[in-house]
Amino acid sequence: MNIHIRGGRLVDPFNGVDAHQDLFLQAGRVVAIGDHPAGFEVEEVVEAEGCVVAPGFIDLQAHLREPGLTQKGTIETETAAAAASGVTTLCCPPLTQPVIDTPAVVQLILDRAAEAGYCRVLPLGAFTRGLEGEQLSNMVALKEAGCVAFTNARRPLPSNRTLMRCLEYAATHDLLVMVQAQDPGLGAGGCAHDGATADRLGLAGIPETAETVDVARHLLLAEQTGARLHFGQLSSRASLRMIEEARARGLRVSCDLAVHQLIFSDADLSGFDSRFHLLPPLRSQADRDGLRQGLASGSVDAVCSDHQPHEAAAKAAPFAATEPGMSSLETLLPLALALVEQGVLTLDQLVARLTVGPARVLGLAHEGLKEGALADICVFDPVREWSLTAESSRSRGLNSPLLGQPLKGQVRTTLLEGRVVFRQP
Amino acid sequence: MNQPCDLAKLQLNRRGQLRHFLTTEGLSRELLTEILDTADSFVDMSDQAVKKVPLLRGSTVVNLFFENSTRTRSTFELAAKRLSADVLNLDISTSATSKGETLMDTLRNLQAMHSDMFVVRHPDSGAAHFIAQHVTPRVAVINAGDGRHAHPTQAMLDMQTIRRHKGDFGALKVAIVGDILHSRVARSQIHALNTLGAGEVRVIGPKTLLPKHIEELGARVYYDLGQGLRDVDVVIMLRLQTERMASAFLPSQSEFYKLYGLTRERLAQAKPDAIVMHPGPINRGVEIESEVADGSQSLILKQVGYGVATRMAVMSMAVSGQTTEHLNE
Numbered sequence: 001m002n003i004h005i006r007g008g009r010l011v012d013p014f015n016g017v018d019a020h021q022d023l024f025l026q027a028g029r030v031v032a033i034g035d036h037p038a039g040f041e042v043e044e045v046v047e048a049e050g051c052v053v054a055p056g057f058i059d060l061q062a063h064l065r066e067p068g069l070t071q072k073g074t075i076e077t078e079t080a081a082a083a084a085s086g087v088t089t090l091c092c093p094p095l096t097q098p099v100i101d102t103p104a105v106v107q108l109i110l111d112r113a114a115e116a117g118y119c120r121v122l123p124l125g126a127f128t129r130g131l132e133g134e135q136l137s138n139m140v141a142l143k144e145a146g147c148v149a150f151t152n153a154r155r156p157l158p159s160n161r162t163l164m165r166c167l168e169y170a171a172t173h174d175l176l177v178m179v180q181a182q183d184p185g186l187g188a189g190g191c192a193h194d195g196a197t198a199d200r201l202g203l204a205g206i207p208e209t210a211e212t213v214d215v216a217r218h219l220l221l222a223e224q225t226g227a228r229l230h231f232g233q234l235s236s237r238a239s240l241r242m243i244e245e246a247r248a249r250g251l252r253v254s255c256d257l258a259v260h261q262l263i264f265s266d267a268d269l270s271g272f273d274s275r276f277h278l279l280p281p282l283r284s285q286a287d288r289d290g291l292r293q294g295l296a297s298g299s300v301d302a303v304c305s306d307h308q309p310h311e312a313a314a315k316a317a318p319f320a321a322t323e324p325g326m327s328s329l330e331t332l333l334p335l336a337l338a339l340v341e342q343g344v345l346t347l348d349q350l351v352a353r354l355t356v357g358p359a360r361v362l363g364l365a366h367e368g369l370k371e372g373a374l375a376d377i378c379v380f381d382p383v384r385e386w387s388l389t390a391e392s393s394r395s396r397g398l399n400s401p402l403l404g405q406p407l408k409g410q411v412r413t414t415l416l417e418g419r420v421v422f423r424q425p
Numbered sequence: 426m427n428q429p430c431d432l433a434k435l436q437l438n439r440r441g442q443l444r445h446f447l448t449t450e451g452l453s454r455e456l457l458t459e460i461l462d463t464a465d466s467f468v469d470m471s472d473q474a475v476k477k478v479p480l481l482r483g484s485t486v487v488n489l490f491f492e493n494s495t496r497t498r499s500t501f502e503l504a505a506k507r508l509s510a511d512v513l514n515l516d517i518s519t520s521a522t523s524k525g526e527t528l529m530d531t532l533r534n535l536q537a538m539h540s541d542m543f544v545v546r547h548p549d550s551g552a553a554h555f556i557a558q559h560v561t562p563r564v565a566v567i568n569a570g571d572g573r574h575a576h577p578t579q580a581m582l583d584m585q586t587i588r589r590h591k592g593d594f595g596a597l598k599v600a601i602v603g604d605i606l607h608s609r610v611a612r613s614q615i616h617a618l619n620t621l622g623a624g625e626v627r628v629i630g631p632k633t634l635l636p637k638h639i640e641e642l643g644a645r646v647y648y649d650l651g652q653g654l655r656d657v658d659v660v661i662m663l664r665l666q667t668e669r670m671a672s673a674f675l676p677s678q679s680e681f682y683k684l685y686g687l688t689r690e691r692l693a694q695a696k697p698d699a700i701v702m703h704p705g706p707i708n709r710g711v712e713i714e715s716e717v718a719d720g721s722q723s724l725i726l727k728q729v730g731y732g733v734a735t736r737m738a739v740m741s742m743a744v745s746g747q748t749t750e751h752l753n754e
Contacts, residue, residue, distance in 0.1 A: 199636035200450070202550040202574030202609060271432055272551035316529050316559075318549035320572070 008048025013352035014368020028418035056088025056376030058358040062307035068097025073309040073396040079118040081395035083422035086378030086411040094126040101126035103145035127152040151178035167227035181214035193281040231255040235280035237290025258306035274322040275401040302358035309397020327397030337409035375418035444746035448575040449617040463738035481510035484541040504736035550574035565743035580613030582735035603663035619643040629653035654694040
């Protein structure tokens with residue numbers, strides 16, 4: 001299919017481009033930028049007037065819930081949601097049933113994703129067998145099957161000795177280790193940031209140190225073992241500072257933030273609204289502002305959705321008894337654009353955190369939108385107002401506080417390898 | 426981005442009258458005073474030979490207890506019966522309802538019984554709000570204690586005790602002593618005292634048992650009992666749960682008593698006419714010396730008596746608030 005993307009503003013942080021340019025695609029690749037190449041017969045036009053044309057977004061953390069938790073979402077429904085969000089590549093964590101600790105589960109996920117055809121799915125393998133924190137998983141076999149990194153998700157390893165060996169093994173094979181920092185003791189039983197709101201509502205608190213203590217032990221062991229670390233979905237400015245310092249010492253460390261941590265704060269919990277029950281918890285407005293500073297200063301490599309769809313029953317209970325997580329793929333772009341509107345980042349910087357930033361974290365060979373590159377493209381209207389409804393949601397998870405709320409900035413068209421996988425109806 | 430939902434509003438009908446009683450936080454001084462005035466009228470009634478009034482005749486009150494409490498449940502039961510309501514007591518073990526679906530299912534089943542009021546005790550903070558948000562509109566919900574969050578009827582009976590024995594709140598210094606962190610009673614008391622204009626609210630305990638941001642609720646923090654009690658008019662002791670030792674909040678009961686137990690000696694720091702209160706049941710020799718618990722300054726047994734009147738007041742007001750709301754529809 002020969003496609004002409006017409007009239008848009010091309011923002012490509014891979015190649016440092018921000019200019020009004022048309023794109024011409026053929027056989028899944030970009031064949032020309034700017035002028036219509038001679039002999040190119042346009043079969044389809046994608047109108048991009050007033051829109052930004054960017055490389056497809058790369059989401060470092062989106063739960064697809066399959067296999068095993070299909071009451072919350074399936075690979076088909078959640079990758080459809082990804083396509084509707086401009087995401088063309090995503091990492092799915094191993095918190096499935098069974099967990100992603102065998103090549104067979106990896107293959108199952110890749111097959112289902114290919115069948116659905118909406119989005120490139122990169123599974124994250126279990127760091128330890130069964131995520132139980134005791135034995136190494138078959139990391140090399142999992143890598144060969146398609147895992148791009150390894151994580152124990154939010155199941156902190158109880159023994160530092162085991163953690164050290166896991167990191168040594170990962171370092172031997174230069175495997176990326178993703179860490180969701182959470183001290184097993186300090187946050188135990190907690191469900192909200194240990195701040196004024198939790199004190200007022202009588203909710204058991206999770207202190208900032210539940211994250212920073214775990215970041216610290218990982219950094220110390222990474223320094224000792226030479227392992228490559230990525231910290232996912234951080235909630236505290238102090239964590240970012242430790243990572244900045246580690247980088248200054250020469251450690252290979254990266255990190256990302258979930259977009260909702262940059263928008264909401266623990267004040268949003270004041271109605272016991274379980275849709276704001278997240279892990280790590282939403283922290284104070286001062287913490288949120290600290291994360292925004294870290295993002296603006298360049299110490300954060302990527303912004304992700306941390307998409308966690310749930311069935312209604314998982315959220316229909318008193319706050320502490322509900323499952324943490326927010327369905328957040330389809331609101332990724334409007335929330336991220338709010339950061340541009342509020343002056344935290346420029347549009348180019350934001351697009352970089354959604355594309356080239358995460359690509360470098362994963363070591364992907366993506367080249368952006370230059371001639372000959374794979375045509376993974378997101379066309380979005382940065383000012384269009386809309387709202388996500390239960391009917392329009394592609395994700396099975398309706399656990400978003402933004403459902404029915406006015407949103408600004410909408411994905412118009414998403415292309416995966418030159419194929420339109422989403423078009424705004 | 427989102428405006429936080431106003432929890433206090435959920436408790437009021439369109440005319441601003443009480444239709445649920447979930448927390449003392451955010452309610453007006455006028456409304457709290459109305460609860461106290463109504464409760465006072467019921468206190469006087471309980472001295473009469475005929476103790477019943479027909480305010481809730483034909484209504485069904487369900488005591489829905491997901492956590493055991495014979496004392497609180499009994500006073501609610503007695504209050505409902507004195508208002509001529511039919512009472513159904515349901516003790517639901519938490520193990521069977523640890524997940525939300527079951528709580529929702531429990532609610533749906535109970536609604537089929539067409540009751541008019543749920544009195545709810547639950548181990549999770551926010552449970553009473555959750556139930557109030559999900560019951561059919563005509564059912565009033567009274568919070569009889571949710572997690573660490575609120576126990577508003579206990580706080581109001583304490584306010585009634587203070588007002589009857591001390592008068593104007595504005596002149597009073599009040600100290601709350603002990604395990605503030607886990608106490609729904611303390612949180613409800615702090616809100617009520619501040620709304621009613623108490624001169625000063627203090628909390629006294631070790632850092633392990635004090636919420637870090639308690640000052641933002643309007644309470645001054647003291648770690649030393651002697652200093653904290655100086656010149657106070659009201660001393661409220663909280664019950665210490667013995668499981669706090671196992672989870673490293675405290676070394677031992679004896680060390681806690683040594684530092685925070687209310688003895689005659691310590692009480693002498695307070696004003697000579699200070700009153701001593703405790704939500705009960707008391708641990709003698711853990712938070713309070715027997716001589717103080719049984720002494721002339723102690724109002725602990727009076728509090729129990731006022732408990733029935735306060736609960737009658739809140740129940741009758743909530744049913745009336747629901748009826749008014751319904752008539753307006």
